[in-house]
Amino acid sequence: MAALDAVVDRLCCPVCRGSLRPDGRRLLCPAGHAFDIARQGYVNLVGGHRRHHGDDARMVTARERFLGAGHYGPLSSTLAELAAAHAPADDGIVVDLAGGTGHHLSAVLDASPHRYGLCVEASTHALRRAAKVHPRAAAIGADVWAPLPVRSGAAAVVLSVFGPRDVGEIERILGPWGVVVVATPLPGHLAELGRLVGGIGIDPRKPERLAASFRRFERLALHQVTRRIALGHGDVHAAMAMGPSARHLTDDDLARAIARIPEPVDVTVAVDVSVHRSQRH
Numbered sequence: 001m002a003a004l005d006a007v008v009d010r011l012c013c014p015v016c017r018g019s020l021r022p023d024g025r026r027l028l029c030p031a032g033h034a035f036d037i038a039r040q041g042y043v044n045l046v047g048g049h050r051r052h053h054g055d056d057a058r059m060v061t062a063r064e065r066f067l068g069a070g071h072y073g074p075l076s077s078t079l080a081e082l083a084a085a086h087a088p089a090d091d092g093i094v095v096d097l098a099g100g101t102g103h104h105l106s107a108v109l110d111a112s113p114h115r116y117g118l119c120v121e122a123s124t125h126a127l128r129r130a131a132k133v134h135p136r137a138a139a140i141g142a143d144v145w146a147p148l149p150v151r152s153g154a155a156a157v158v159l160s161v162f163g164p165r166d167v168g169e170i171e172r173i174l175g176p177w178g179v180v181v182v183a184t185p186l187p188g189h190l191a192e193l194g195r196l197v198g199g200i201g202i203d204p205r206k207p208e209r210l211a212a213s214f215r216r217f218e219r220l221a222l223h224q225v226t227r228r229i230a231l232g233h234g235d236v237h238a239a240m241a242m243g244p245s246a247r248h249l250t251d252d253d254l255a256r257a258i259a260r261i262p263e264p265v266d267v268t269v270a271v272d273v274s275v276h277r278s279q280r281h
């Protein structure tokens, strides 16, 4: 709750865009719109009907397990280094868009000891974890395709790691000289799993589409995180179950497919990490 108290003045009411203030176990705006703070410490700031529910319990558990095993450690470190190197020297917060369990946000906050963070997520299952991931991280339920309940100019850094993003909203919430750090999978990313177990490939035009969507920004850095990792069957299961393929496969289908592949299996991690600065300063 300390983190939520620290960032509440950077949030706004999703219904009327008014300011929010803590009022016992809820956040309240001057017009009387109230949002309960969940037992786990996150607060749902969705005005009206929830259109996106994000990842289900099975996907979130699988992602937590895969990330917890350290397979994306080099990605977390790269995000943390780039955020610390390029963020402006102000008190803007770090907003992790579609931040899942807040795993990468936690690494970024460790490398930026004076900043607070905010995980913005649609999935209740992910929010329960994100609210506790770091003492300086708050977590709010929100839809990244709707106007974010975040004040204009509140963020020094926006993280967008493998999640949906609305570039217009990123631009709005970034403060002067603020940066967005984006991670997107390259076509070879976890490709062996797609071949061995079956899954959805990565659009080869993704880097092109990303560059086009950030055309109003200045690109400050581009890094590739590439490595080979050896995965046991449990890790392969987690990697498949946390991704979009999980929606098409039952646990039994997945277990049967995995039983047929060698163990451990070498898999490629290939991720583009880019830093873009808004030109509006």
Ligand SMILES: C[S@@+](CC[C@H](N)C(=O)[O-])C[C@H]1O[C@@H](n2cnc3c(N)ncnc32)[C@H](O)[C@@H]1O
Residues within 6 Å of the ligand: 052, 053, 054, 055, 063, 097, 098, 099, 100, 101, 102, 103, 104, 120, 121, 122, 123, 126, 142, 143, 144, 145, 160, 161, 162, 163, 164
């Ligand atoms: C591939 S996961 C990435 C999570 C996190 N960034 C990470 O790398 O660990 C995509 C995330 O986007 C969330 N999500 C999907 N649609 C969303 C929406 N419309 N608004 C907010 N979050 C959404 C999902 O719940 C999921 O946690």
Ligand SMILES: [Zn+2]
Residues within 6 Å of the ligand: 013, 014, 015, 016, 017, 018, 029, 030, 031, 032, 033
């Ligand atoms: Zn309101």
